[in-house]
Amino acid sequence: MxxxxxxxxxxxxxxxxxxxxxxxxxxxxxxxxxxxxxxxxxxxxxxxxxxxxxxxxxxxxxxxxxxxxxxxxxxxxxxxxxxxxxxxxxxxxxxxxxxxxxxxxxxxxxxxxxxxxxxxxxxxxxxxxxxxxxxxxxxxxxxxxxxxxxxxxxxxxxxxxxxxxxxxxxxxxxxxxxxxxxxxxxxxxxxxxxxxxxxxxxxxxxxxxxxxxxxxENSRSFVRLRSPEVERLREVLDSAGYRPRAAKDGALEVEDAPSDRLGELAASHGLVLHELSPQQASLEEAFMRLTASSVDYHGHTRPTSPDGGPGAPAPQWGAGWSGGRTGAESEGA
CATH class of the missing domain: 3.40.50.300 (P-loop containing nucleotide triphosphate hydrolases)
Known part of the structure; x- marks a missing residue:
């Protein structure tokens, strides 16, 4: 040990x-x-x-x-x-x-x-x-x-x-x-x-x-549901006490609910589901969420001008960057 x-x-x-x-x-x-x-x-x-x-x-x-x-x-x-x-x-x-x-x-x-x-x-x-x-x-x-x-x-x-x-x-x-x-x-x-x-x-x-x-503990988990009767599905979920959120692709996302319970709920109301999938963040997403306030060096991408080309000031380095590091700051890991 x-x-x-x-x-x-x-x-x-x-x-x-x-x-x-x-x-x-x-x-x-x-x-x-x-x-x-x-x-x-x-x-x-x-x-x-x-x-x-x-x-x-x-x-x-x-x-x-x-x-x-x-x-x-x-x-x-x-x-x-x-x-x-x-x-x-x-x-x-x-x-x-x-x-x-x-x-x-x-x-x-x-x-x-x-x-x-x-x-x-x-x-x-x-x-x-x-x-x-x-x-x-x-x-x-x-x-x-x-x-x-x-x-x-x-x-x-x-x-x-x-x-x-x-x-x-x-x-x-x-x-x-x-x-x-x-x-x-x-x-x-x-x-x-x-x-x-x-x-x-x-x-x-x-x-x-x-x-x-x-x-x-460091990620958002939810269940994705897709149905050809999305508005009716939303009403069923609302009436059961869930708070579905619309995704960009038209699916609904429900937090704090087991997928089997949601599937049974849809079936009991005769709703067809094209997707019923539990979603869990990756380790990378969980890590980024936990350590967001502990990152010393932030890179920035160069914003583009309205016509899509470069036209903004050069990216700025994270706070405290001075063009070089001390022995302690060069701690690369």
Whole structure:
């Protein structure tokens, strides 16, 4: 288990992580979400002892990372996949990691095959694509067969086959009872992979809940109904105490009502329905709704002139943008 207790990190007057407390449990894939600048990368660096907290504490199974005698056996992490000596061959890179942690040489071949790099094991990473570099970073995380794994943007640079592979790998690791903690900006992938979510904004905890509950609590759910007798359907719904709202395509939308009840109501009045479909917001929509007030950097599209061409002032950057960022503000995750 990973435990954070009021974890705080300040850079001068900038607070990157603010009194952050949560637990990452074993047996599930936990997604770590937040807008740019939310403090995700800083938090993960403090978990691994790469940054010193200003306040609070973070422990791996009750110990600080520096207290782990064989860290690669305890926790494997990918924070920056391209952090590899470009002149050292992929096999040599992993062999150095293995020898420094008492891991047998045969494990190097095993993880290279596992991530699909067996055929380029003796090539230098400077010629690797972004996706191949990502696979090499994942191989390093798996090297010690750890009980805890942390991935920061693990699908970055991967092709569709690679994305499906890492998705299935994370699920498999969690099913084996391991702790899997993954940060990503790709909401579609998080929706397919994570079972639990930790969401932060401006360094503060916004949500710590299951995927299903997060979407339910931060989105609008409703039922769409289409009928050739839409006005009569509206009257029936009104008389039953519902408040249907007209959609642009002529359908009716009803909130806070189960679809089966609405279907039975229409059938009891002899109404034909061409559509009866429950609608639920996506993870992306729920995330945008929750974090709307926590986004530091807002982009703006250029308005068009009446004739459809450009004719408005250049877009303005979000509040506080000054053409560059400090070390804390460049927190990209």
């Amino acid at each position: 990973i435990e954070l207790d009021r974890l705080t990190k300040r850079y001068g007057e900038k607070t990157a992580v603010d009194q952050l407390s949560f637990q990452v449990r074993a047996g599930v894939v936990t997604g770590f979400l937040g807008p740019n600048g939310a403090g995700k990368s800083t938090t993960m660096r403090m978990m691994l002892g790469l940054d010193r907290p200003t306040g609070g504490d973070v422990r791996i199974d009750g110990r600080h990372y520096a207290q782990l005698r064989s860290p690669l056996h305890e926790i494997g992490a990918v924070l920056e996949a391209r952090s590899v000596h470009p002149g050292r061959k992929a096999y040599q890179h992993l062999l150095c990691m293995a020898q420094s942690n008492g891991i047998p040489r045969r494990r190097v071949d095993e993880v290279l095959d596992q991530v699909g790099l067996g055929s380029v094991a003796h090539k230098r990473p400077k010629g690797f694509s972004l996706g191949m570099g990502q696979r090499l970073g994942i191989a390093g995380a798996l090297l010690g067969d750890p009980r805890i794994l942390m991935f920061d943007e693990p699908v970055n640079g991967l092709d569709p086959e690679g994305i499906q592979w890492i998705r299935n790998l994370m699920r498999q690791l969690a099913q084996e009872g391991r702790t899997v903690f993954v940060s990503s900006h790709l909401m579609s992938e998080m929706a397919l992979t994570a079972e639990h979510l930790v969401v932060i904004g401006q360094g503060r905890l916004l949500a710590d809940t299951s995927m299903a509950r997060f979407i339910e």
